[in-house]
Amino acid sequence: MLFIVLAIGVFLIVFSTTKFKLHPFLSLLLGTLFVGFASGMPLDQIVENINGGFGGLMTSIGLVIVFGTIIGTILEKAGAALRMAEVVLRIVGPKRPQLAMSMIGFIVSIPVFCDSGFVILSSLRKALARRAKVAVASMSVALATGLYATHTLVPPTPGPIAAAGNIGADGYLGTVILIGLITAIPAALAGYIWSMKVATKIEVEDDRSDLDYDYDEIVRSFGKMPSALQSFLPIVLPIVLIGASSVLTLFGTEGGIAAFFVFLGQPVIALLVGVISALTLLPKYDEE
Known part of the structure; x- marks a missing residue:
């Protein structure tokens, strides 16, 4: 019962x-x-x-x-998510647009909510589909599955943190991040394979109506974007600090320096350091 x-x-x-649109x-x-x-x-x-x-x-x-939400919001508003996408595109190359889109979603959704990430990268998705002459549906599937893989499994996205708290693993976020990343890779890979094998045969309205999306124009429309280092630092720094703390704790390392890094690796402190590094992305320091 x-x-x-x-x-x-x-x-x-x-x-x-869903029906009554209640919060x-x-x-x-x-x-x-x-x-x-x-x-x-x-x-x-x-x-x-x-x-x-x-x-x-x-x-x-x-x-x-x-703190995780603050980092994600700043990365979203400052154009850092698009800068990270550009870096991935340069590495993967234009000949594998679906793979690039999946990897972009995989990285961006670690700090940024997946629905916001999809909206931010939507124009880029359409522009890449047009430039590579591939089905928009395949790009959508690759992006969406990449976004959801880390959004649901890898801290500091709030969902996995809350799940860790519910099972008493909030003190082991380094382990949660590691296992989450390992689990998210095959999940994203399954979405990528489906986007290549099935979604490429699906025609959607975007295939015919979005002919005016130009990749270079879209990048220019965002204006001055932050550097790659500034963009990745608010994500990478907390994860490195949490991971280092987990390793030091695992091996029972003691001493002043070790204790300091264990302190820095506490999730609250590590995410606060990430917030501080994200503040460098702000164009100006005022209430607005």
């Missing part, structure tokens, strides 16, 4: 979000209340458990989620 109650609770969350936070809250009532939980314990669950999660990973 409890499984049925949980299934109905999940259905209510999905239905209220996911409120949908989750209503679904939680339903499960509490329907499972026969005492009324006073329902509120206590909601507060305890939410509060406990925010205690362990709240600041990490905030």
Whole structure:
């Protein structure tokens, strides 16, 4: 019976979000209340458990989620996501546009929400499809699966951090990042293969209507973009710090320097360092 109650609770969350366009936070809250009532939980314990669950999660990973979101937003608004895409394109080359698109999504979605990443890179996707004379559907699939692979599996994207907190692994984010990356590679590769074998045969409206997308014009329209080092640093630096801390902890290394790097590798501190490095991308320091 409890499984049925949980299934109905999940259905209510999905239905209220998609059908009534209710904010996911409120949908989750209503679904939680339903499960509490329907499972026969005492009324006073329902509120206590909601507060305890939410509060406990925010205690362990709240600041990490905030810092990760700040980094992603700055990278999105400053044009750093497009700069990272350019770097990948130069490495992979124009002859493998689907592979380039998948790798771009894979990297960009580590700090940037996947839906925002798709919007940011949408014009680039269409321009590359036109330049390489390939189906837009194949480029869309390659980009979307690359984005989702890391968005759902690799911190500091908030989703994987929250999942780590739920299973008590928030103190081992270095391990979570490593396993997430290893798992995300075959997931993205499966999407890339599908984009090449199946999606290339699918014709969509974009194939006929988006003939005015020019890659060079799109890049120029973004104006002055940050350097490659500035663009990648807010992502790479926290991951390196967290990874170094995990290695030092694993081998039981002690001492002043080791303790300092273990401190820097704490997820909250590592993400804060990432936020500081992301601030260099801002054109000016004011409230706007």
